[in-house]
Amino acid sequence: MEKIARLLKEKITGPVKTGEPLSRHTSFGIGGPADLFVEPQTVDELAAVVSVLRRENLPSFLLGNGTNLLVSDAGYRGAVIRLGGEFREFYYRDQTLVSGAAVSLAVLARDACRQGYANLEFATGIPGTLGGALFMNAGAHGHSIGEFVLETTLLDREGRIHNLGPEEMGFSYRGSRIPTGMVICSAKLSLLPGKAEEIEEKCRKYFEFRAIRQPRLPNAGSIFKNPPGDAAGRLLEAAGLKGLRIGGAMISQQHANFIVNCGGATARDVLALIAVARQAVREKSGVELELEIKVFGE
Numbered sequence: 001m002e003k004i005a006r007l008l009k010e011k012i013t014g015p016v017k018t019g020e021p022l023s024r025h026t027s028f029g030i031g032g033p034a035d036l037f038v039e040p041q042t043v044d045e046l047a048a049v050v051s052v053l054r055r056e057n058l059p060s061f062l063l064g065n066g067t068n069l070l071v072s073d074a075g076y077r078g079a080v081i082r083l084g085g086e087f088r089e090f091y092y093r094d095q096t097l098v099s100g101a102a103v104s105l106a107v108l109a110r111d112a113c114r115q116g117y118a119n120l121e122f123a124t125g126i127p128g129t130l131g132g133a134l135f136m137n138a139g140a141h142g143h144s145i146g147e148f149v150l151e152t153t154l155l156d157r158e159g160r161i162h163n164l165g166p167e168e169m170g171f172s173y174r175g176s177r178i179p180t181g182m183v184i185c186s187a188k189l190s191l192l193p194g195k196a197e198e199i200e201e202k203c204r205k206y207f208e209f210r211a212i213r214q215p216r217l218p219n220a221g222s223i224f225k226n227p228p229g230d231a232a233g234r235l236l237e238a239a240g241l242k243g244l245r246i247g248g249a250m251i252s253q254q255h256a257n258f259i260v261n262c263g264g265a266t267a268r269d270v271l272a273l274i275a276v277a278r279q280a281v282r283e284k285s286g287v288e289l290e291l292e293i294k295v296f297g298e
C-alpha cells in the first residue's frame with residue numbers, strides 16, 4: 001500500500017493517507033480504516049488517481065459526505081476517493097447553477113435561496129454532497145434532485161469524460177443508473193427566478209420540519225426506502241420498534257426510520273438492528289423493507 005501511496009503523492013497535490021479511519025468521514029461516526037484515502041483536487045488529478053488504481057488493480061469507492069453510508073467495522077480494503085479543490089466550487093450562469101460534485105447540497109439550496117432562485121428549496125438541510133445527491137437522487141417534500149438536472153459530467157475508469165442528460169442518468173426513487181466506477185464530477189441544475197420572501201419562507205418551513213422530526217444523535221438519514229403507498233417509519237413504529245437498542249445503536253424514539261449512534265455503536269450493532277427491524281415489519285405487516293443506506297466495506 002505504501003508503494004501505491006507514494007505513486008499517488010507524485011501525481012496529486014491533495015492528501016494521500018493510509019489507514020484513515022472512515023468513522024471520521026461518516027455522519028454515523030462508524031467505520032473502520034480505509035487502506036488508502038485520497039483527495040484529488042482537479043479532474044486531471046482524479047483521472048491520474050483512477051489510472052494508478054486501475055494499473056495497480058486496487059478497488060475504489062467514491063465518498064461524498066458519508067451521510068447515507070454504513071461502513072463496516074473492518075473498514076475498506078481498497079482506496080476511498082473523496083473529491084476536494086475545484087470539485088467544491090460553484091457559480092451561476094443566467095438561470096443555471098454549475099456546481100462541482102463535492103459541494104454540499106444544503107449549501108447550494110441556501111445560496112440559491114439567497115440569490116432569489118427557486119427549485120432547490122426541497123434540499124434545505126439535506127446534508128450530502130451534490131455528487132451523493134445525484135447518485136441517490138436525494139429528495140424531500142415531493143421533489144428530488146433529478147428533476148432539476150440539465151447535464152452531469154462524469155469520469156469513467158479509463159479516464160474518459162462523459163456528459164449525460166437526465167434521461168441517461170436513469171433517476172428513480174432514491175436511485176440512479178450511474179454505471180459502477182463512474183465518478184460524478186459536476187452538474188448543471190436549472191433554476192427559476194422567484195420572489196425572495198416566498199423562497200425564504202419555504203426554506204425556513206422545511207428547515208423547521210427537519211429540526212422537529214429528525215434526531216440529533218449521529219445517524220445516516222432514512223435507513224429504509226418507503227414502500228409504494230406507505231412510509232417505512234410508520235411500519236417500523238407499528239411493529240413497536242421505536243427505542244429498540246442493540247449495543248450502541250438504537251431505533252430513534254423520534255422517527256422510527258432513523259437508527260442513531262448513542263455512543264460507541266458499531267456497524268455490527270446497526271446491521272443486527274436492521275435485521276431485527278426487517279423481520280418485525282415482515283411479521284407484522286407482510287412488507288419487505290428495502291435498504292436506502294448503502295453498506296460498504298469488508
Ligand SMILES: Cc1cc2nc3c(=O)[nH]c(=O)nc-3n(C[C@H](O)[C@H](O)[C@H](O)COP(=O)(O)OP(=O)(O)OC[C@H]3O[C@@H](n4cnc5c(N)ncnc54)[C@H](O)[C@@H]3O)c2cc1C
Pocket residue numbers: 027061062063064065066067068069083101125126127128129130131132133134135136137138139140182183184185214219220221222294
Ligand atoms: C440527518 C440526515 C437527513 C437526511 N435527509 C435526507 C432527505 O431528506 N432526503 C434524502 O434523499 N436523503 C437524506 N439523507 C441521506 C443523504 O444525505 C443523501 O442520500 C445524500 O444525497 C448522500 O450524499 P453524500 O454526499 O453524503 O453521499 P455518501 O453517503 O458519501 O454516498 C452515497 C452514495 O453515493 C455515491 N457517491 C457519492 N458521491 C459520488 C460521486 N461524486 N460520484 C459517484 N458516486 C458518488 C457513493 O459512492 C455512495 O454509493 C439524510 C441524511 C442525514 C444524515
